[in-house]
Amino acid sequence: MVTIRDVAKHAGVSPATVSRVVNGLVGYSDETRERVETAVQSLSYETDYLARGLKTRQTSVIGLLAPMVSDALASQVMQGVEEEAQERGYAVMLGRTGAKSAYIAGYLRTLRTYRAAGVILISAVITPETRQLLGPNVPIISVAISDKSGSPSVAIDDEQAAYDATRHLLRLGHRRIGQLTGDPASIYVAQPRKRGYPRHDRSRLHPGDRHRQLLLRKRRRRRGRTAAAGARPHRDLRDERRDGRRRRQ
Structure with missing residues (x-):
């Protein structure tokens, strides 16, 4: 060898x-x-990764746990993780957790036994139980969900994103706006999105947005008055023609 x-x-x-x-x-x-x-x-x-693991007390394995492998977000994250891991000489151990937390616990115990180099959770938060199962020596990070507890995570601010999206539509003049929040029971995704959704409450808009709405209203009124004023002469002319025909008859 x-x-x-x-x-x-x-x-x-x-x-x-x-x-x-x-x-x-x-x-x-x-x-x-x-x-x-x-x-x-x-x-x-x-x-010899086994020898390296004995020396560094960790293997070149990264645990990647996702609720659904077919999920669009999860598949994109998995692709990015695998590409980066391969480039840096790491192998990825994929686990489908589904909706059962017992699956997550089993995978975490296995990764701890294998002395994984790190663990990535997709659409799941890092709880004290998670940290305890994995042990203090294995780094862990969550993707797509943040519980605001300070645990390592890569995620967006769903509440602010929902507010910004709704404000943008209101600024364009839309009034009938629907919202897709995902699982309504999710306290980390659905509920923040609901809080960020202004529900057509214009008082929550930026002052510049309210000014824009006032200008739009004034413009519509002006157009309405112009249209009404321009329509009267035509109606009067039609009436005169009709009266003239009646007199000739």
């Missing part, structure tokens, strides 16, 4: 340099990197 020392001897560098190149670290020139990569390919060297 080819070892890292064999690669180092073939490339004319130290084993530490080979380790830095293989693991994507810094501290070497482009020429050195090319020599090491050539030696790796020539000798068909493969990294």
Whole structure:
């Protein structure tokens, strides 16, 4: 079996340099990197991830837990995670949690046993129970949902997003506006979206928006008066023609 020392001897560098190149670290020139990569390919060297795990006390495995694999958001996140993980030499362990929290607990215990390098939760919050099951040494982050507790997360502000979207439609003059909030029982997504939805309450609009609405009303009134004033002569002319025909008859 080819070892890292064999690669180092073939490339004319130290084993530490080979380790830095293989693991994507810094501290070497482009020429050195090319020599090491050539030696790796020539000798068909493969990294011993088990040995690395014993040394670093963690494996090159990232846990990715999603409620539904077919979900549009989850599939996009999974694609991004897998591409980045492959580029950095990590493997992804995918788990479908569904709606049962028991599945999440089982996956977390497994990832803790495997000494995963990290865990990503999609559409799930990090609870104290989650942290306890995973242990203090495994990093974890949630995607798409934030519980405002300070736990690591990548998510949008659903309440502000709903408010901004509704305000934009109101500024365009729309009045009959519907809202899709997702699962109505979700306290982390649906309820913030409902709070951010102004429900056509113009008092919550920016002063500039209210000014725009006043201008639109004045413009409509002006158009209405102009149309009414222009319509009267035509009606009067028709009446005169009708009266003239009656007199001739």
